[in-house]
Amino acid sequence: MIELRNVAYSYGGAELFNSVSLALQPGSFHFLTGPSGAGKTTLLKLCYGELIATEGAVSIFGEDASRIGRDGVAEARRKIGVVHQDCQFLDHLPLGENIMLPMTVAGRKAEGADYLPDLLAWVGLTAQVGQLPPQLSGGERQRAALARAVISSPDVILADEPTGNIDWEMSQRLLMLLVELNRMGKAVLVATHDLNLIRAAKAHVPVRILRLRDRRLQSAGADL
Ligand SMILES: Nc1ncnc2c1ncn2[C@@H]1O[C@H](COP(=O)(O)OP(=O)(O)OP(=O)(O)O)[C@@H](O)[C@H]1O
Structure with missing residues (x-):
């Protein structure tokens, strides 16, 4: 669904990494550490x-990212759920509306409204549905960001440190949500420093562990 072949990236100065190849196939579960x-x-x-x-x-999704342009990227992103590290929300909208946003934008608000209560319960935010994002804690924002990323049932879920501010019990719940989605065939990629989270995931699904280090993407695993 998403494939990188011999990729290098530089923000303009020294090269950050090179020779990176990676394929996110349906049903794959990757962790990215480093x-x-x-x-x-x-x-x-x-x-x-x-x-x-x-x-x-x-x-x-089969298209060359350097050629699809802004519209093509926007189209592809409907099938990709992203949990950003900084968890930005629209501060004037209540939490429930924020989580629903991908469905609202896609014209699927009624469908999203059906799924919202279960999703809120799963991430432990039922009581916060009417609150505005600035009233939420860091951990609540992270849980909300995961809920927003998965509400549209995307084919690929990319999560950047989704459990950084969250206690162990809740991070296990979030992990199990990702595991369930993965079992439904979604491709999941989680960037994390949390080795315990990786170990916990290994007990439930076959995972591939990648490590970015010394400008290369290496396969890790045996040492975890
Ligand atoms: N927009 C940007 N312009 C220039 N340099 C950038 C930009 N974004 C990130 N960098 C630099 O690129 C490097 C890699 O950043 P990146 O956020 O991808 O690392 P990371 O592995 O995710 O780090 P962390 O684990 O701390 O989140 C860092 O040195 C960062 O300062």
Whole structure:
């Protein structure tokens, strides 16, 4: 569904990474680890067309990311749920409306409204549905960001540190939500520093663990 072939990226200065190849197939579950600043967020941005590779090729649902343009990227993103590290929301809209936004924009608001209560219960935010985003804690925002990313049942879920501010019990719940979606055939890629989360996931699904380090994407796993 998303494929990177021999990709390099540079923000203009030194090359952040090169020779990166990765294929996100239906039903795959990847973790991406690596030191802070290695380029994990950058790699995710390449996967959803936010950035264009400086070398190599990125294919998003069969289309060359460097050629599909803004409209093509917008179209592809309807099938990709992204959990951003900074969890931005529209501050004037209540939480429920924020989570529903991908469905509202896609003209599927009624369908989203059916799914919203279950999703809120799963991420433990039922009581907060009417609150405005500035009234939420960091962990609540992260849970809401995951709910918003998955409400449209995207084919691919890309999550950047989705459990950074969350206690262990809740991060297990969020993990299980990703595991369930993965079992339904969705491709999942999670960037995280949390090795315990990776270990917990391994108990439920076959996962591939990748590490960005020394400007290369390496396969990790045996040592975790
Ligand atoms: N827009 C930008 N312009 C220039 N440099 C950038 C930009 N965005 C990120 N960088 C730099 O690129 C490097 C990789 O950043 P990135 O956010 O991808 O790393 P990361 O592995 O996700 O880090 P962390 O684990 O701390 O979130 C960092 O040195 C960062 O300062």
